[in-house]
Amino acid sequence: MQKTELWYRFASCLCTAPEIGISLDISRMRFDDRFFEQMEPAMQKAFAAMADLEKGAIANPDEQRMVGHYWLRNPALAPSNDLRNEIEKTISQVEEFAKKIHSGTITPPGGNLFKNVLVVGIGGSALGPQFVADALASPNDKMRSYFLDNTDPDGMDRVFAELGNQLKQTLVIVISKSGSTKETRNGMLETQAAYERAGLDFSRHAVAVTGEGSELDRLAGSQGWLERFPMWDWVGGRTSVTSAVGLLPAALQGIDIRALLEGAKVCDESTRRPVTMQNQAALMALMWHYATNGRGEKDMVMLPYKDRLLLFSRYLQQLIMESLGKELDLDGKQASQGLTVYGNKGSTDQHAYVQQLREGVANFFVTFIEVLQDRESSSMQVEKGITSGDFLFGFLQGTRTALYEKGRESMTLTVERIDSRTIGALIALFERCVGLYASLININAYHQPGVEAGKKAAGVVIALQLEVVDLLERRRQLLTADEIAAMLGRPEEAETLFTILRHLAANQDRGVEAIRGTKPTEWQFRIRAAAQP
Numbered sequence: 008m009q010k011t012e013l014w015y016r017f018a019s020c021l022c023t024a025p026e027i028g029i030s031l032d033i034s035r036m037r038f039d040d041r042f043f044e045q046m047e048p049a050m051q052k053a054f055a056a057m058a059d060l061e062k063g064a065i066a067n068p069d070e071q072r073m074v075g076h077y078w079l080r081n082p083a084l085a086p087s088n089d090l091r092n093e094i095e096k097t098i099s100q101v102e103e104f105a106k107k108i109h110s111g112t113i114t115p116p117g118g119n120l121f122k123n124v125l126v127v128g129i130g131g132s133a134l135g136p137q138f139v140a141d142a143l144a145s146p147n148d149k150m151r152s153y154f155l156d157n158t159d160p161d162g163m164d165r166v167f168a169e170l171g172n173q174l175k176q177t178l179v180i181v182i183s184k185s186g187s188t189k190e191t192r193n194g195m196l197e198t199q200a201a202y203e204r205a206g207l208d209f210s211r212h213a214v215a216v217t218g219e220g221s222e223l224d225r226l227a228g229s230q231g232w233l234e235r236f237p238m239w240d241w242v243g244g245r246t247s248v249t250s251a252v253g254l255l256p257a258a259l260q261g262i263d264i265r266a267l268l269e270g271a272k273v274c275d276e277s278t279r280r281p282v283t284m285q286n287q288a289a290l291m292a293l294m295w296h297y298a299t300n301g302r303g304e305k306d307m308v309m310l311p312y313k314d315r316l317l318l319f320s321r322y323l324q325q326l327i328m329e330s331l332g333k334e335l336d337l338d339g340k341q342a343s344q345g346l347t348v349y350g351n352k353g354s355t356d357q358h359a360y361v362q363q364l365r366e367g368v369a370n371f372f373v374t375f376i377e378v379l380q381d382r383e384s385s386s387m388q389v390e391k392g393i394t395s396g397d398f399l400f401g402f403l404q405g406t407r408t409a410l411y412e413k414g415r416e417s418m419t420l421t422v423e424r425i426d427s428r429t430i431g432a433l434i435a436l437f438e439r440c441v442g443l444y445a446s447l448i449n450i451n452a453y454h455q456p457g458v459e460a461g462k463k464a465a466g467v468v469i470a471l472q473l474e475v476v477d478l479l480e481r482r483r484q485l486l487t488a489d490e491i492a493a494m495l496g497r498p499e500e501a502e503t504l505f506t507i508l509r510h511l512a513a514n515q516d517r518g519v520e521a522i523r524g525t526k527p528t529e530w531q532f533r534i535r536a537a538a539q540p
């Protein structure tokens with residue numbers, strides 16, 4: 008297509024939503040004129056399913072649950088007064104608690120103010136809060152945010168070292184919807200131990216966000232933690248950022264959570280309208296369908312040209328891939344669905360993998376995010392009449408054009424600026440898009456059966472570790488993985504046993520010694536002499 012033709016396509020395809028300050032350009036997707044017409048019946052069905060969901064239908068049939076994240080920013084939509092009250096009460100609880108922390112009504116033992124927030128959580132209980140914290144951080148923040156989002160001991164040590172002797176002025180928020188996620192439990196236990204080592208009373212620094220009656224809830228209650236905030240079974244982890252999960256850390260950091268909720272609410276209103284061509288979430292969902300044949304045949308590369316949006320693609324990875332990546336469809340038929348998402352930020356990525364995007368395998372489409380406001384203050388000129396922001400803009404436009412010339416498709420979301428309202432709107436836009444797209448491809452977007460399988464398998468490995476250590480302690484001799492497997496009556500587990508013992512042997516404090524062989528079958532293991540009684 009020639010430039011002038013493209014200009015007309017751009018002008019006719021640009022979907023603007025001034026109320027949320029977002030516009031969506033789909034002109035560089037090469038769908039043909041009949042595409043929307045063909046997809047309209049399916050889109051209308053998706054709108055209807057979404058309307059039912061918002062009214063409180065059991066939209067997650069596997070788990071027999073309602074899906075209520077849209078009520079979180081518009082509690083009046085909740086299907087009962089009880090739910091509405093719960094949501095409103097929780098937002099107030101978050102605000103009041105943050106106020107008390109900021110004003111020093113609640114202080115750490117020994118006085119002084121809480122200066123830092125350490126969030127312990129994983130998956131939906133970390134990615135949203137992390138994204139919001141990073142996107143909206145400012146030098147005037149009331150508190151500084153830190154995250155433990157893994158069970159990596161060295162990763163935890165890095166955070167503890169960074170906090171150093173500021174632990175006494177650090178408030179810990181343990182977030183887990185289920186209250187029983189092992190990574191989070193471990194992070195909490197290690198944090199508790201760090202407080203004890205520093206002679207501090209952890210319970211006077213800790214709050215929990217979790218489901219009522221969960222393991223974490225009971226622990227926080229029995230240890231008298233500062234406060235507990237609810238999570239509900241009708242909010243999914245990956246759509247929980249507008250619940251206490253995201254609001255509490257954000258409010259403590261000093262972020263305007265009312266503006267974030269308002270941005271999400273207004274975006275919901277805009278994307279609720281069943282008018283496809285005026286609905287950005289519907290258009291994006293249709294573009295995903297077009298680009299991937301509704302089967303995830305291409306990956307989506309997220310390229311926000313703004314450092315503050317660096318964590319957006321990580322956040323979206325869970326939102327999109329955990330929602331859509333399913334083996335079976337809603338009718339129980341084999342589907343192997345999904346949409347792969349990756350990306351960091353432009354123009355940085357231009358100096359990394361954009362080479363392949365332009366010239367290599369054409370197995371992707373791009374979603375650019377353009378932010379119109381360069382910075383809060385005015386800019387210097389880096390060349391005559393040109394600022395750094397002009398270059399950032401130029402690189403985005405350049406990459407978009409260069410990709411298009413090579414037949415690579417892209418969409419562009421343009422926002423005015425990065426503030427709480429815009430972040431709320433972007434989150435809501437993608438949540439809605441995922442929901443609509445899931446309907447188009449007949450997928451339950453709100454369960455995650457595959458994750459459970461991984462957790463169970465990990466449990467088996469941990470149990471096996473206890474068995475093998477017990478055996479070695481009893482036998483006190485050098486043994487190969489095969490010999491151990493045979494002794495345990497589990498010959499098929501030799502490989503797992505080998506990896507368990509190799510890991511233990513690499514950590515001096517675990518008391519296992521390895522005599523290395525050329526091949527794994529030749530390695531021998533025993534309890535270290537020093538560890539023997």
Ligand SMILES: O=P(O)(O)OC[C@H]1O[C@H](O)[C@H](O)[C@@H](O)[C@@H]1O
Nearest residue numbers: 130131132183184185188244458
């Ligand atoms: O909040 P939690 O219950 O600790 O769950 C944390 C995460 O656990 C699993 O990985 C789920 O698949 C995620 O959806 C969830 O966000």
